[in-house]
Amino acid sequence: MKAGSNLEKVLTAGYFAATGELGPPQSADTAVIEKKAGYLKGYVDAVNITDCQTAVVRMSSMAVAVMLLRLGLEPTMQMTCRDRNRIAIQSDLLGAAALGIKNLLCLTGDHQVFGNHPTAKNVFDLDSMQLLSMVKGLRDDRRFQCGDEVKGPEPRFFIGAAANPFADPFDFRPYRLAKKAKAGADFIQTQIVFNVPKFREYMKRVVDLGVHEQCYILAGVAPIKSFGAARYMATKVPGMDVPDEIVQRMKATPKEKQAEEGIKVCVEVIQQVREIPGVAGVHIMAIEWEESVAEITAQAGLLPRPAV
Amino acid sequence: MIIAEQKPLDEIKSMIADYQKVLILGCGTCVTICFAGGEKEVGALASALRMATRLDGQNKEFIEATVQRQCEYEFNEEVADLIEEADVVLSLACGIGVQTMNEQFPNKLTLPGLNTAFLGQPVEQGVWDERCQACGDCVLYLTGGICPIARCSKSLLNGPCGGSQNGKCEVNPEIDCAWQLIYDRLQALDRLDLMMEVKPAKDWSTSRDGGPRKIVREDLRLTFVEEKQS
Known part of the structure; x- marks a missing residue:
């Protein structure tokens, strides 16, 4: 065991993992976190806590992760390179480990131009690859990025990374995933999969490179709430690949039934990706629709979650 | 070269108000080449300011001059008389020129008429793109000659x-993905191996x-020569 987290145990025991996601509030409200945690508890093995996603100021990932621990859920703290240099990141990692956080997802981070403080100065001292190396070095070599030894207990994380199989250049994406595994990723959570054939082709190349044996790959999935949301994701979100047939399927569904249809599409994607060699689990991103996770996991046959 | 662009006229007017x-x-x-602060732009800005300040009922006087390189004392020395005679200098050089002037003529304030934008290249007539961030540790040999830092x-x-x-x-859809450019270039050079290695954290010092x-x-220092001779 690298960190001994529930997620790590589920994956190493060979279970098909299911993780969820919780977006912290844009306030100091704790009630909303308790409410969202309630929607996820028992339905997933770990819950990602986003780190000011889309560069909008939100409650800190570490703070919410600790709240989740208190509520009896296992958090996966997300850490981006946008707002912190290597000094701040390592300091936060020591703190997070001390507070009992065991899963860490390493990201470069959305550019601040997308958020609510577009005039901010960004950091990007490290990129996600270098962040992975640093976290692995802290854990396995007990060394800070500068080379100094960690004197005392080292921060031990089950290390995650993201991958977008749908971004360009497609041919390089499997190699980039291999780089992340080499840099230190123990598990991968992908961009939301809607285009299953393209993901299948990607995974074939990943398996040919043997990357699935170096890290656990969780396919990202998400329910679409409405035709409008489907159209928005298909046309406005960079790096998203929503096939037209899904957009049309949502369009053809009466408005009051669209949410239900969106859940159905999500369940179908889960069932399809589950059959793809090298896929070790799913990461369900039902941001601002956390209450759908119970139904998605039930319909997809992912319940009960294993007790390991 | 250094790419700059002229500040908005209203901002310049408020800077010189007193x-x-x-x-x-x-x-x-540089700023002559990028059409921001050469002799021609000095003339155009002077005309615009004469007209604008006259319309505002002010009676300001504008003197025009252009030196070869405002970032070096010896060129600015050539216009020392004009500097002396003016109440203020509005520089159409980059930020380096403006600071050189303020250092060299401490009794005279030199104001910036341009915003210094970046180190770049004219990619077509009227279009400039950033190319270098002067990070002090060039990585172009690893990236097919395309800078990911900038x-x-x-x-x-x-x-x-x-x-x-x-x-x-x-x-921004106007920005080319630098890493797509790097990938394409390395592929053409049959050097994609350079993209397979994890590049370690950069030394930003x-x-x-x-x-x-x-x-x-x-x-190169004159003191060095003197020391040696003595």
Whole structure:
């Protein structure tokens, strides 16, 4: 065991993992976190806590992760390179480990131009690859990025990374995933999969490179709430690949039934990706629709979650 | 070269509001080439300011001059008389020129008429793109001659990120994805092996992060020669 987290145990025991996601509030409200945690508890093995996603100021990932621990859920703290240099990141990692956080997802981070403080100065001292190396070095070599030894207990994380199989250049994406595994990723959570054939082709190349044996790959999935949301994701979100047939399927569904249809599409994607060699689990991103996770996991046959 | 662009006229007007006699001083090097602060732009700005201040009922005087390189004392010395005679200098040089003037003529305030934008290249008539961030530790040998520090929105050394689509950057469809360019170039050179290695964390101490930078070449210093001779 690298960190001994529930997620790590589920994956190493060979279970098909299911993780969820919780977006912290844009306030100091704790009630909303308790409410969202309630929607996820028992339905997933770990819950990602986003780190000011889309560069909008939100409650800190570490703070919410600790709240989740208190509520009896296992958090996966997300850490981006946008707002912190290597000094701040390592300091936060020591703190997070001390507070009992065991899963860490390493990201470069959305550019601040997308958020609510577009005039901010960004950091990007490290990129996600270098962040992975640093976290692995802290854990396995007990060394800070500068080379100094960690004197005392080292921060031990089950290390995650993201991958977008749908971004360009497609041919390089499997190699980039291999780089992340080499840099230190123990598990991968992908961009939301809607285009299953393209993901299948990607995974074939990943398996040919043997990357699935170096890290656990969780396919990202998400329910679409409405035709409008489907159209928005298909046309406005960079790096998203929503096939037209899904957009049309949502369009053809009466408005009051669209949410239900969106859940159905999500369940179908889960069932399809589950059959793809090298896929070790799913990461369900039902941001601002956390209450759908119970139904998605039930319909997809992912319940009960294993007790390991 | 250094790419700059003129500040908005209203901002310039408010900067010079308290001065009567204004020397507009252009620079004959980078900012001439990028049509921001050469002799021609000095003339055009002087005309625009004469007209604008006259309409505002002011009676300001504008003197026009352009030196070859405003970032070097010897060229500015040539217009010392004009500087002396003006109440203020409005420089159309880059930020380096403006600071050189303020250092060299401490009794005279020199104002910036331009915004210094970046180190770049004219890619077509009227279009300039950033090319170098002067990080002080060139990585172009690893990236097919395309700079990820200056040209990737997140300065990634292990790109492209998940926001690269159709050759464009997620930050803005006007920006080419630097890592797509690097990938294409390395593929053409049959050097994709350079993209397979994890590039370690960069040493930013040679960049602005290490504080204001300075280069001292003892072999070129006059004091060095003097010491040797003595």
